Structure formats: C-alpha cells, structure tokens
C-alpha cells in the first residue's frame with residue numbers, strides 16, 4: 492500500500508481517526524506527566540542525598556572541633572568504614588591525616604581542589620551525572636581557626652543507577668499504557684463505528700426499496716436514537732410508497748367513471764336522431780365534464796399545496812364576513828333539501844389574517860358536506876366563538892355521523908366513508924383534504940367530532956389577527 496492509499500484509508504475510517512486523535516492526546520498527557528514526575532523525583536532525591544552527606548561531614552567536623560586528637564580521628568574514620576561513603580581528614584596544611592578507605596588518584600584530585608576552597612566554610616561538589624563522587628568539605632574549627640578539613644566522598648554511581656531505573660520504569664509503563672489505551676480505544680471506536688456501518692448498509696438497502704430492513708436499537712444513546720430514526724424513516728418511506736400507489740389507483744378510478752359517461756353519451760349523441768333525447772345526453776355530458784374539471788382542479792391544488800408552491804393572498808379580514816358569504820352561497824340549496832340553518836355569530840367581529848377566498852373555500856366545503864350528508868328535516872348549526880388566540884367556527888349537523896374507525900382518515904385525499912353513498916352525490920373525497928391543507932397553511936386547525944347516528948361537528952380554528 493503506498494502512502495497516498497494509506498492516507499485515504501485513514502481518512503475514510505472514523506474509528507482510526509478517532510483512535511489516533513485520542514491516542515495523541517493521551518500520549519501528550521502521559522509525556523508531560525512523566526516529565527513532571529521525573530524532575531520532581533530527581534530534585535527531591537538529590538537534595539536528600541546532598542543534605543545527608545553535608546550533615547554527616549558537618550557532624551564529624553563538629554566532633555573533631557572539640558577533640559582534634561588521634562583517638563577521636565580514628566573513631567571518626569572507623570565510623571565510616573564499611574559504609575558507602577568515604578571520609579578523609581586533612582590537617583591545617585591540607586595533608587591527609589587519616590582516611591576510611593585507601594586514597595586513589597581520583598580522590599587526590601578532589602583533595603587538591605580543597606586547597607582552593609574558601610577557608611572555614613562548608614561546600615559541596617554536586618555534579619552527580621559526570622563526576623564519580625559527590626564531595627563535601629567541612630572545616631574543623633578550633634578557636635575560630637581552621638585546624639583541619641573533613642572531606643566526605645559519596646559515590647555517584649548508585650544515583651545514576653537509581654535514575655536509570657526510574658527512566659526505564661517510566662518508559663516501560665509509558666509503553667504499556669500506550670498499548671492498553673490503544674487497545675481500549677480500538678474497542679471503543681469499533682463499538683461506535685460498527686452500528687454506523689450497519690446503518691450505512693441498512694440505508695443502502697432502504698434506498699434499493701427493501702423497506703423491511705430493520706436496525707437493532709440497543710440502549711438509548713445517540714447511536715441508538717439514530718438507528719430508531721432510520722427505522723422510523725424506513726416506515727414512513729414505505730407508508731408514502733404505499734400511499735402513492737393507492738393514490739394513483741384511486742385517481743385513475745375517479746377519472747375513469749366520468750370519462751366513461753363522456754365517451755358513452757357523446758357516442759350516442761353522435762348517432763342519435765331523436766331531438767328530445769339529445770338535450771338530455773348533452774346535459775349529462777356537461778355535468779360529467781364539470782365533475783371531471785373540478786376533480787382535476789382539486790387534485791392540482793392539493794398537489795401544489797403539499798409541495799408548498801401554492802401562494803396565498805394574505806389580508807386581514809373579518810371571519811364573520813367570510814362565514815356569511817359562504818352561508819349565502821349554500822342557503823338556497825340547503826332550504827331546497829328541506830334542512831334548517833341556524834347561525835349564531837359572535838358578539839364582536841373576529842379578525843384573522845389569511846387568504847379570504849381560500850378560507851371561504853374551506854367553509855364552503857364543510858357546509859357543503861353538512862348539506863350533502865344530512866337527510867332532509869335535519870338542522871345545520873353554525874356557531875362562532877373565540878378564545879385567547881383563535882377565532883373559531885363550528886359547523887354541526889344532525890346527519891348520520893361518521894363511524895369512529897373512519898374519523899382518522901376522512902381528511903386524507905380520496906377517502907370516503909361509504910364509497911357507494913358519495914358516488915351518488917358525486918363527491919370524490921378531496922374536499923376535506925384540501926380544507927385541512929389550507930387551514931394548516933394558515934397555522935390553524937381543522938378538527939372533527941362525530942357520533943354515529945347523531946351528527947357531526949367540524950371545528951375550524953384560525954389564529955386571531957393582532
């Protein structure tokens with residue numbers, strides 16, 4: 492695999508990207524922590540070792556200050572025999588009087604250096620890294636005069652060894668943590684990424700039209716929520732697919748009936764010789780063309796509204812005016828059918844903002860349904876109300892009502908409760924679908940309450956203009 496391909500491979504994998512990023516952050520933290528730990532340890536350890544050495548040398552020097560004589564000197568030398576440290580005692584002229592171990596050439600250099608030291612002060616050579624010894628010089632004072640010097644040597648090899656061990660330990664634990672963390676990160680990112688890969692596969696299948704694909708929803712985290720959303724989306728797509736097919740079937744069915752009439756009667760008309768019957772046929776043809784025209788117009792409006800490219804001419808108007816306009820249009824046919832109309836307006840004018848003509852169309856659709864489905868002798872009540880935010884129009888009838896199981900669907904396009912019943916009256920089942928769409932575009936609601944055998948009430952709510 493060449494470099495470019497490797498980069499591409501990493502780019503295309505969330506798990507690797509995430510893992511590398513976290514690993515980098517972790518290494519950074521580990522490195523700085525290790526560094527801090529290392530220098531802290533070193534400072535403490537070295538100051539401890541130095542202090543101990545100086546203290547020991549000083550205490551020897553103190554003892555000798557009191558009794559600078561051979562027995563005490565021998566005693567001091569014996570104390571350091573067998574210890575890691577070495578003590579050398581010099582006289583006033585920097586000549587060696589006694590030492591706890593044999594003096595080598597290495598030691599001699601330090602002893603020579605002591606001649607240049609400031610008289611009467613303790614000092615220490617602290618270079619542990621490159622020199623073989625830490626060396627401390629303590630003066631033996633008698634009556635404020637320097638009578639001799641106690642020189643203590645402490646080998647630096649054990650310090651370097653300890654530091655080496657510390658470094659090794661830090662490096663080893665660093666390597667171990669890197670491996671452990673890398674392993675954990677790998678598992679975590681796999682856990683994160685595996686469902687993503689499953690989703691990728693599932694959405695691919697849904698796109699292919701395989702809507703039965705289901706994603707497992709494990710737990711309630713974001714990934715699980717996404718899986719649930721995809722499942723939901725798949726359901727919706729399936730639903731719409733089904734609806735579209737049904738819709739196309741319904742539309743072609745609806746179009747077929749009037750077209751059959753048109754074709755049949757125009758054929759008869761073409762071959763007919765009898766004048767009287769011709770007018771009858773022409774009338775049927777006219778009615779069916781009307782029905783066809785309305786159906787096509789409704790379908791067209793509905794499609795445009797659902798697509799959102801239907802423009803409303805918004806204006807402020809009195810809801811009462813719209814209601815009385817609609818009432819005056821149905822009044823005659825309502826009375827002709829033997830129905831009574833009872834209208835109760837609101838005490839004051841209710842102003843709303845919207846497309847007055849479209850709202851009028853909604854009122855007409857609902858009133859027309861009440862007239863159409865209520866048998867003669869019935870009553871249609873029209874009441875106006877309002878609450879804090881909405882102007883409300885209620886249209887109630889004493890008709891047959893709508894079966895409970897049909898209520899959720901009556902506002903879907905082409906849905907009719909009893910196909911045969913409305914077929915006689917000529918409805919296509921689009922009126923309420925269009926009305927609902929119009930009202931919702933006005934941020935209002937269209938609700939229906941119905942009890943079978945008692946009647947139906949439609950409630951139209953529109954936001955008040957303020």
Ligand SMILES: Nc1ncnc2c1ncn2[C@@H]1O[C@H](COP(=O)(O)OP(=O)(O)OP(=O)(O)O)[C@@H](O)[C@H]1O
Nearest residue numbers: 860861864901907908913918919920921922923947
């Ligand atoms: N007031 C009502 N009483 C009883 N049933 C009703 C009433 N209003 C509507 N329905 C039922 O709801 C169905 C859908 O009504 P909708 O107005 O959408 O269509 P339609 O009246 O059949 O046809 P269109 O309005 O397109 O001419 C009707 O077919 C009818 O079965």
Ligand SMILES: [Mg+2]
Nearest residue numbers: 860918922923
């Ligand atoms: Mg209708």
